[in-house]
Amino acid sequence: MIEVAAAIIENGQGRILIARRKKGKSQEGLWEFPGGKLEPGESPEACLVRELQEEMGIEISPYSYFGENEHDYGTVQIKLIAYLATYSHGEIRLVDHDDYRWSKREELREYEWAPADVPFVDWLIDRDLS
Template sequence: MKRIDVAAAIVADEEGRVLIARRREGKAQAGRWEFPGGKIEPGETPEACIVRELKEEMDIDVRPGERFGEYEHDYGDVRIRLIAHLAAYEGGAIRLADHDRHEWARPADLLRYPLAPADVGFAKRLAGAADGQEE
């Protein structure tokens, strides 16, 4: 089975809402919401991947911060290892390339979105923290 390492950014705004984006038609996991990011290239760190991917996919600048966590998910034909970092929004107007929508969601509302399976663990952790409960 093919294994892919992917980096995701958990970007929060001043109000504590988190940036999520919906995969557009024609993409793997189309119609599902995710924390933005992408495949880590050979020799690339997760932090560098986040900076590159958010620039390519959303045309925004972010500054990666501390590591938030890591989850693995088996999609049948591929196993994804998703590494998430908290990230600060540095600027730029969001223009979508691989997504058809984006939203700034309250952490407590994240589980109301049809999320990509690999992102669910992070959403649960963020929603639990918002409710005062850590998983």
């Protein structure tokens, strides 16, 4: 099983950063919370800081464990570990994605999500995070 970290990044206006997987990538065209695979010995928080810098050119501050979900994609099984994070700074430049949005929480269900991310969408809409 591959461990993957996902960042639920909120900006100063309370919107959440989501990104669409670009053509040629697994789960192409589907939306996800950005993140990536954990390297050996790496914490999910450190992974998220590294991945968001590498893949989007931004700095974030993970601050709270949100949850995890195991998903079997048939050819690969992943454990997706989500953390809440704040956007610190940097201008978004896309590497593994072809689009991004700062979405209102209540609009998240309007996007077509990678299956492993779907429970996090439901939890974000159904939970009070304050």
